[in-house]
Amino acid sequence: MLVVQKYGGTSVAGTERIRNVAERVRQSRHKGNKVVVILSAMAGETNRLVDLAKQVSKEPDGREYDQLVSTGEQVTIALLALTLQSMGVPARSFLGHQVRLLTDSSFSKARIKSIDAEIIHKELNKNTVVVIAGFQGTDPEGNITTLGRGGSDTTAVAIAAALKADACEIYTDVDGVYTADPRVCPEARLIPIITYEEMLELASSGAKVLQSRSVELAANYRVPVWVKSAFLPVKKNGSKGGGTLVTNRAMEEMVVSGIAHDRNEAKVAVRGLADRPGVAARLFAPLAKADINVDMIVQNISEDGYTDLTFTVSKIELPKALRIMHQQVRKIGAQKIEADEKIAKVSIVGVGMKSHAGVASRMFETLAREGVNIQMISTSEIKVSVVIREAEMEKAVRALHKAFGLGKK
Amino acid sequence: MLVVQKYGGTSVAGTERIRNVAERVRQSRHKGNKVVVILSAMAGETNRLVDLAKQVSKEPDGREYDQLVSTGEQVTIALLALTLQSMGVPARSFLGHQVRLLTDSSFSKARIKSIDAEIIHKELNKNTVVVIAGFQGTDPEGNITTLGRGGSDTTAVAIAAALKADACEIYTDVDGVYTADPRVCPEARLIPIITYEEMLELASSGAKVLQSRSVELAANYRVPVWVKSAFLPVKKNGSKGGGTLVTNRAMEEMVVSGIAHDRNEAKVAVRGLADRPGVAARLFAPLAKADINVDMIVQNISEDGYTDLTFTVSKIELPKALRIMHQQVRKIGAQKIEADEKIAKVSIVGVGMKSHAGVASRMFETLAREGVNIQMISTSEIKVSVVIREAEMEKAVRALHKAFGLGKK
Numbered sequence: 161m162l163v164v165q166k167y168g169g170t171s172v173a174g175t176e177r178i179r180n181v182a183e184r185v186r187q188s189r190h191k192g193n194k195v196v197v198i199l200s201a202m203a204g205e206t207n208r209l210v211d212l213a214k215q216v217s218k219e220p221d222g223r224e225y226d227q228l229v230s231t232g233e234q235v236t237i238a239l240l241a242l243t244l245q246s247m248g249v250p251a252r253s254f255l256g257h258q259v260r261l262l263t264d265s266s267f268s269k270a271r272i273k274s275i276d277a278e279i280i281h282k283e284l285n286k287n288t289v290v291v292i293a294g295f296q297g298t299d300p301e302g303n304i305t306t307l308g309r310g311g312s313d314t315t316a317v318a319i320a321a322a323l324k325a326d327a328c329e330i331y332t333d334v335d336g337v338y339t340a341d342p343r344v345c346p347e348a349r350l351i352p353i354i355t356y357e358e359m360l361e362l363a364s365s366g367a368k369v370l371q372s373r374s375v376e377l378a379a380n381y382r383v384p385v386w387v388k389s390a391f392l393p394v395k396k397n398g399s400k401g402g403g404t405l406v407t408n409r410a411m412e413e414m415v416v417s418g419i420a421h422d423r424n425e426a427k428v429a430v431r432g433l434a435d436r437p438g439v440a441a442r443l444f445a446p447l448a449k450a451d452i453n454v455d456m457i458v459q460n461i462s463e464d465g466y467t468d469l470t471f472t473v474s475k476i477e478l479p480k481a482l483r484i485m486h487q488q489v490r491k492i493g494a495q496k497i498e499a500d501e502k503i504a505k506v507s508i509v510g511v512g513m514k515s516h517a518g519v520a521s522r523m524f525e526t527l528a529r530e531g532v533n534i535q536m537i538s539t540s541e542i543k544v545s546v547v548i549r550e551a552e553m554e555k556a557v558r559a560l561h562k563a564f565g566l567g568k569k
Numbered sequence: 570m571l572v573v574q575k576y577g578g579t580s581v582a583g584t585e586r587i588r589n590v591a592e593r594v595r596q597s598r599h600k601g602n603k604v605v606v607i608l609s610a611m612a613g614e615t616n617r618l619v620d621l622a623k624q625v626s627k628e629p630d631g632r633e634y635d636q637l638v639s640t641g642e643q644v645t646i647a648l649l650a651l652t653l654q655s656m657g658v659p660a661r662s663f664l665g666h667q668v669r670l671l672t673d674s675s676f677s678k679a680r681i682k683s684i685d686a687e688i689i690h691k692e693l694n695k696n697t698v699v700v701i702a703g704f705q706g707t708d709p710e711g712n713i714t715t716l717g718r719g720g721s722d723t724t725a726v727a728i729a730a731a732l733k734a735d736a737c738e739i740y741t742d743v744d745g746v747y748t749a750d751p752r753v754c755p756e757a758r759l760i761p762i763i764t765y766e767e768m769l770e771l772a773s774s775g776a777k778v779l780q781s782r783s784v785e786l787a788a789n790y791r792v793p794v795w796v797k798s799a800f801l802p803v804k805k806n807g808s809k810g811g812g813t814l815v816t817n818r819a820m821e822e823m824v825v826s827g828i829a830h831d832r833n834e835a836k837v838a839v840r841g842l843a844d845r846p847g848v849a850a851r852l853f854a855p856l857a858k859a860d861i862n863v864d865m866i867v868q869n870i871s872e873d874g875y876t877d878l879t880f881t882v883s884k885i886e887l888p889k890a891l892r893i894m895h896q897q898v899r900k901i902g903a904q905k906i907e908a909d910e911k912i913a914k915v916s917i918v919g920v921g922m923k924s925h926a927g928v929a930s931r932m933f934e935t936l937a938r939e940g941v942n943i944q945m946i947s948t949s950e951i952k953v954s955v956v957i958r959e960a961e962m963e964k965a966v967r968a969l970h971k972a973f974g975l976g977k978k
Binding site for chain 1: 584587588618621622624625626627629630632633634636637639640643644646647648650651652654655661662664666667711712713
């Protein structure tokens with residue numbers, strides 16, 4: 161088997177933990193697997209580098225920023241290769257540009273264009289463990305680019321796809337994907353198998369276990385992805401405690417397979433907006449231009465030619481978004497702009513929704529019974545998201561988890 | 570003027586100090602200079618990385634080691650470029666491979682083969698400050714290589730040579746080259762101008778202000794090198810307090826221009842060695858093969874067909890050297906092997922020695938008067954080095970400094 165293993169920042173925080181990773185790699189190789197390892201930077205290191213950049217520059221240039229923050233992964237891959245070698249396991253580390261992981265030039269959120277699989281296959285055929293820096297690539301001019309936060313998951317899936325690997329194993333500090341966040345909902349259960357679609361909705365709804373771009377990529381290239389604990393004893397794929405398999409078919413079609421929550425969004429309401437064609441475009445185009453990601457958008461029914469527009473952005477980008485909104489409103493006119501950071505988004509996700517009616521209404525009834533007021537609603541084919549008060553989030557998650565029978569076996 | 574400026578680890582230790590470097594660069598550019606900056610890693614960072622490598626591997630593989638330790642410079646160049654940009658100065662950072670600084674594949678002590686000056690000139694012509702990582706390059710296979718400790722000086726001189734720069738300015742924590750180490754000899758004076766030859770002898774005799782490889786390179790390509798303080802106010806080249814100029818001609822031919830000392834060597838004596846042709850080669854060839862640098866070698870006059878060989882190596886390499894010596898002696902036979910770490914080397918250097926007789930004897934007389942016993946002697950055309958007891962080193966330096974009139978104006 162050709163296996164791509166990815167280890168996150170907490171799994172490589174310090175040489176002791178790197179030794180633990182090396183031991184897992186050795187075991188996988190001992191079973192006869194060819195192993196490619198993708199690593200993140202040590203936990204905290206990327207933040208330290210970002211902090212240095214902030215000390216010298218308010219709006220750091222993307223190219224220099226990426227040159228800076230890509231060093232964290234370079235340290236961990238070299239250390240893992242050295243550790244493997246000291247255990248007698250041949251290993252070789254590669255930076256993004258050394259495996260020609262080509263991206264576009266969108267610094268800090270570059271998109272992967274191609275990978276030179278030949279370089280990697282050549283090393284694997286020599287029986288060498290190939291250790292590759294996650295999160296980074298190079299553009300056609302040789303500038304170092306990074307893929308954005310959590311980009312190492314994307315690196316792992318992209319490399320698994322390029323190599324046509326048998327499995328992509330994402331090792332993290334949880335042992336799989338749960339029906340809800342166990343810290344919020346103690347009855348949450350591990351989901352043994354889940355579809356790409358569901359995983360994608362969960363990831364983009366705030367479940368932090370996988371980066372949504374990596375799930376998208378896995379779905380496109382049909383890469384089977386395992387989410388596993390980097391700290392529990394190694395178990396066979398698919399066995400009890402063996403993590404979650406993300407694939408193109410669920411074992412059984414649960415109506416709802418999981419509940420996700422997200423506290424990182426803020427709500428912006430633009431009230432008393434003249435309801436003319438093109439007004440939404442004039443509000444949102446400059447946000448897009450400033451690379452601010454708008455998540456939910458709700459427009460009220462127009463009244464006397466005026467309307468309200470409400471949308472959510474990440475809390476970090478709220479000040480920038482408000483600055484832009486005030487500029488735009490000065491041009492196009494509106495009554496007022498309101499912002500609220502004390503909100504949370506709760507989402508239910510499940511492929512079963514496609515065929516089962518009444519899922520959304522059961523969600524609303526459950527929340528009503530708990531006295532939780534719904535501020536915004538957004539739906540997709542396999543997801544319903546609501547925005548509620550942040551203080552009521554935990555209560556809402558637990559009630560929904562129970563209402564959809566996720567706690568029972 | 571095209572100026573290459575190099576700043577060492579203490580000059581870039583922290584974002585405050587990096588701002589100081591940026592200010593100096595800005596001033597130089599403001600005078601109309603095109604500026605290329607070469608940086609070291611933050612003071613302590615390379616040691617931290619080396620320490621991590623040691624934690625995971627007793628004898629780290631060169632390729633992975635270089636992959637690891639080259640990250641320190643990547644951090645400082647990106648931070649300097651960001652700092653310059655935030656001051657309104659266009660700047661761009663480059664790694665070794667990004668300016669095609671090609672080296673051989675001798676990891677951790679790679680030799681520079683070529684540099685793509687065009688890439689740098691193109692940026693300079695756009696009026697951009699070019700910031701380049703010192704200490705690192707790339708081999709023809711794309712592996713990252715490093716040039717060895719202090720390699721950033723060599724990077725600076727090599728780039729100055731490739732660009733045909735008007736000056737190469739090495740900024741450090743001292744304000745120039747002194748007649749002796751001021752911490753040992755309070756009467757030491759700054760040398761305003763010194764020849765490459767003298768600087769080379771001083772550097773290889775333990776004066777730490779410039780790496781000897783960089784001086785060699787400067788001499789070969791006739792690059793004028795200034796040694797200056799990174800912390801004192803900026804002064805005009807050649808003005809009082811303006812540092813030391815290393816060039817091909819001295820202002821006046823001092824008989825002795827400086828005194829260097831080195832506490833980092835250890836002495837190894839092989840006694841009772843059968844004095845046959847080829848015996849020295851059999852002793853030293855395996856040392857060379859193990860990359861152990863032997864400095865001084867003294868062979869006693871043979872007596873009854875037996876001789877003693879004494880040599881010095883760096884203290885760090887002593888255990889390895891002794892291991893090899895014991896192996897070799899087992900094959901070729903000798904009475905015993907002795908090692909002494911409590912030694913120091915003191916050297917007097919000056920181009921004037923070529924034409925002035927009696928310099929060495931004045932040195933020996935001075936040491937005899939101080940009661941300092943000489944254990945080994947080695948001479949070159951412009952240098953005399955002696956090995957003495959480490960405890961007597963400071964006394965010897967001060968006495969010699971006085972005897973050769975270096976303290977007076």
